[in-house]
Amino acid sequence: MTAAAGRPPSGQVTIADVARHAGVAASTVSYVLSGKRAISAVTRSRVLASVRLLGYHPNAGARALASRRANVIALVLPLRAGMQVPVVMQFATAVVTTARGYDHDVLLVTSDEGPAGLRRIAASALVDGVLLMDVELHDRRVPLLRELALPSVLIGLPADPAGLTCVDLDFHAAGAECVAHLAGLGHRRIALLGAPTAVYDRGTGFAHRTRAGVREAADRHGVQVVTLPCEEGTADVRRAVTELLDRHPDVSGLVVQNEAAVGPVLATLPALGRRVPGDVSVVAICPDEFAGRSSPALTCVPVPTEEVGRQAVTLLMGKLRDEPGPEAILLAPRLTVRDSTAAAPAVGVGGGER
Amino acid sequence: MTAAAGRPPSGQVTIADVARHAGVAASTVSYVLSGKRAISAVTRSRVLASVRLLGYHPNAGARALASRRANVIALVLPLRAGMQVPVVMQFATAVVTTARGYDHDVLLVTSDEGPAGLRRIAASALVDGVLLMDVELHDRRVPLLRELALPSVLIGLPADPAGLTCVDLDFHAAGAECVAHLAGLGHRRIALLGAPTAVYDRGTGFAHRTRAGVREAADRHGVQVVTLPCEEGTADVRRAVTELLDRHPDVSGLVVQNEAAVGPVLATLPALGRRVPGDVSVVAICPDEFAGRSSPALTCVPVPTEEVGRQAVTLLMGKLRDEPGPEAILLAPRLTVRDSTAAAPAVGVGGGER
DNA sequence: GCCGGCTGTCGAAGCGCTTCGACAGCCGGT
DNA sequence: ACCGGCTGTCGAAGCGCTTCGACAGCCGGC
Incomplete structure (x- = not known):
């Protein structure tokens, strides 16, 4: 009924309909909705009532055209390789939710559209700003962003972040924190089980930074x-x-930065006669629920996906309003101690010597 | 340079710029780009050259306003609970990629915006159509979709799919296929290790359909x-x-439909003295790479995320062009045999009797 | 009692694009 | 030689919204 009959042309409720219904000019409706000019309380409530009654939602295209703001941001995700999937997902969730709080929607863009994709999106004014995930140390899109005058926030840290806005967990500190924890427990020989080779080769920041830390x-x-x-x-x-x-039988502390590896690692160690944490302590860098769900529950430095997503959107919104903001936010790691780490076994003791 | 100097007002290259540069009318440019009217080869190539030279990309808002098509589709995802994450992700990838092939972009919407979100999106003409994932058997959004005249395709099957377009793996057949495989190997007592309780309670179609199958x-x-x-x-x-x-010691075949459970299951069985596939055969319903990556490699019915995503977008594009299409596509399951299933152990033999 | 300055509202001018109708020129059939 | 029908191009009219300038009324100050 609503769709079939109704207005002659479009079937959509327009600002003119609202204006007519409320007995005011269209511009007044616009001002009520945007708050950009003072409107008397009486008029305002009358307009708002009409808006609700008619179920008015501004036409996105028209709004974008006239105001030069699409109220949409792009989220560029590494949808290719299936790695760090939960992290990406949680992050996307946080971004969408936060963006909605600012009355913005989120356009999903895959990394493999590459620089050309960014260019298209910027030129077509499809979005007001961009969130870039999976930034590599020497990312080809970074120089483009500088040139494009497209407000952006990076998740991750390129080699040269000058002139850009970046948010990330401080993976360098996170790596250090894990080591400090293990060292504090008396472990003298430890290992980092990192990301897949391809990730290092691609120059992905978080992997390199963690290792360095x-x-x-x-x-x-x-x-x-x-x-x-x-x-x-x-x-x-x-x-x-x-x-x-086999090669380093006296390793008693393991730092694991690879969600997919965590389960198998915890399964393999006992099979090799090393108990966790009796013989080998394991600390992971991964989403918190993930660590909590494994068995034994993992001591970990959680990747604060939610927080990063929120911060990223908030920073981007600031930029859209031309507010000055920080260049980079590196979130401090917070180590959560659970059941997978314990004091190092006494020297010469502990299973698995050859 | 391009960004700083250039046109006086917007910095954007408009269709008027292209028209001027090519020495034709703006409408001609439009027709060249849309192909909606015949344009001579000479003119066309001149226009296209100008387009390329100036780096013209149509303004999305203006285009949407004038043509009443946003060239954007919405993808409504269950971003809340972190379950079946890889499936969702792969699916999203396929959708974005396919949609780009049709010159459409994808707006990411979370399920928790619910019906109101759909309403907003439809009314604001932000998108031309919607892809709905994680459809429940009695989804509140389903009646809304019928009413809204918003082209849509569902991933999953609600209880009453009449008047809607749906795509999914035929989970009923998939469940049956797994059983048939095990039965064919001589297993007489089997078990289905399904989704979390919450998923059944929510009335999520795939879980119920698999179980029924x-x-x-x-x-x-x-x-x-x-x-x-x-x-x-x-x-x-x-x-x-x-x-x-413990309760059913003679179960020798296991169907697992829960990605998160697959790893632990394979780890637990040997710990209980049951070899896979010697004592217990395991067949999973999960993404194929996932099954291939575990150890032993799993016999599985892959969830064809890629195919579903592609089909869904294709169907939606058809609907956008008012082409009639099928009501539902249920993809036939294809069981892949790997190393986790084998003939049932002889009766009374096999480990783990109490 | 008049004027300057508010406040609240209106009308009109676009934003950049698509699309419709018009029409100029050209072809071939008669 | 004329006309009907193409083909290819143009100009103009919006699409629904925001925003700018204008201005009507009202206040208080002198």
Whole structure:
């Protein structure tokens, strides 16, 4: 009924309908809705009543055209490789939710549209700003962003963040924090089981920064550390862990930065005769629920996806209003102690010596 | 340079600029780009050259306003609970990629905006159509969609799909297929380890349909079946499996429909003295890579996320062009045999009898 | 009692695009 | 030689909204 009959042309309720119904000019309706000019309380409530009654929603296209703001932001996600999937997902959720709070919608763009995609989106004024995830150290899109005058916020830290706005967990500090925790428990030989090789090769910031943080902290604490990448298959993980403990049997602390690996690692260690945390302590860098759900529950540095998403949107909204903001926000890591870490076994004791 | 200097007002290249540069009318440019009227080859190529040279991209708002098509579709995702995350993600990827192929963009909307969100999106003409994922059997949005005259395609099958367009894996057949496979291998007592309780309670179609398919096929094959829900924590899974085998020690075939459970299940069984597939065969309903990556590699019915996404977009595009299409597409399951299923152990043999 | 300055409202001018009708020129059939 | 019907192009009219300037009324100050 509503759709079939109704207005002659479009079937849509327009601002003119509201104006007519409320007995005011269209511009007055617009001002009531935007709050950009003072409107008397009487008029305002009359207009608002009409808006509600008629179920008026401004036409997005018309609004965008006239105001030069689409009220949409783009979220550029690495939808290609299936890695760190939960992180990406949680992050997207936070972004959408926060953006809605600012009356903005979110356009989903895949990384593989690359720079050309950004260009298109900017030129067509489809969106007012961009959130870029999975930023690589030397990302081709970064120079483009500088040139494009398209407000943007990066999730992650490129090699040269000058002139850009970035948000991320401080992975360097996170790596260091993990090492500090293990060192504090008396572990003297530890290992970092990192992201897949491809991720390092691609120059993905978080992987490199974590590794650097781990190494630096290890030096500082006088702890020996081995770092190795880690693929995502169960068998790959098992092989990697087995080989690691084979070559370095006295490793008693493990930092794992790879969600897909966490489960297999916890399954493999007991199979190798190493109890967690009796013989080997494990600390992960991964989403918190994930760590809480495994068994034993993992000591971890949670990746604050929710917080990062919120911050990113908030910063972007600030930029859209031309407010000055910080260049980068690196969230401090907060280590959560659970059941997977314990004091290092006494020297020479503990299972698995060859 | 491009951004700073250029046109006086907006900095944007408009169709008028292209028209001037090519020495034609704006409408001609429009027709060249849309192909809605015949344009001579000479003119066309001149216009296209100008378009490329000036880097023209039509203003999305203006285009939407004038043509009443936003060239955007909405993708409504269940971003709340972190379940079936990889499936959702792969699906989103396929949707975005396919939509781009039709020159459409994708707006990301969360399920928790609910019916009101749909209403807003429809009324504001932000999008031309909607893709709805995570449809429940008695979804509140389904009646709304019928009323709204907003072209839509559902991923999943509500209880009453009349008048709607739906795409999904035929989970009923998938469940049956798993049972048939196990029955064919001689298994006489099997179990379905399903989705978390909450998913069944919510009336989510795929979970119910799979369970029904499993039960029906079991009947048909004269196989005894136990079905039980399964939470996502490692410990929960372990408990569920342990209890299951405790109560039904002669279960030799397991159907698992819960990505998060697959890893723990494979870890738990050997710990209980049941080898896979020697003592217990496991067949999963989950994304294929996932099954291939675990160890042993899983026999599974892959959820064809990519295919579903592509189909859904294609159907929606058809509807946008007012082409008649099918009401529902249920993709036939295709069982992939790997290393986790084998002939049932001889009666009275096999580990784990109490 | 008049004027300057508010406050609240209106009308009109676009925003950049699509699309409709008009029409100029050209073809071929008669 | 004329006319009907193409083909290819143009100009103008909006699409529904925001925003700018104008201005009517009203206040208080002198």
